[in-house]
Amino acid sequence: MEETIGFELNGKREEIQIDPTLTLLWVLRNHFGLTGTKFGCGMGFCNACTIIMDDVHIQSCQLPVGKVNGRKLLTIEGLAKNGELHPVQKAFMKHDAFQCGFCTPGMIMNVYGLLLKNPEPARQDIVKALNYNLCRCGAHTRIIEAVQTASSEMKGGKQP
16 A cells, blocks of 8 residues: 655655555655665665665665655765765775775665764774675775875764
8 A cells, every 4th residue: 555755865855656665765766766776685784775764874875765754865976066075975986995886876875874983983983884895896995095085074073
């Protein structure tokens, strides 16, 4: 049975009539066309589907859309503002912190969530936070450098 679910998505108020048991990942991709959020393992282990909900990173593949009613969601598509990339996105580009790019959106959103709660993470904090972002490309050192650069550029504050 469908329900009306309302939430904020990338700064815009949305309301949809949908089966509340569908996973948020598939609603984002199929209903809203936001394909930056990736399907990886489908079990919440790889973090390819990471988005921000109420300033906390979550795995969207495990969350029924019915649980987002009244919540604030941010996907990779909503991170840039007015055509300007977010400092985390800029830092990933500057440090060439990706290769194939499949896991990059989830990683960027996870890093954004980390920097919201820990604006100046130590290297071991970054490694721990990214421990579950599965990436086989071998850009790990560059990813850590990108996070450190973004942290410095953001100067401990959430960017508008």
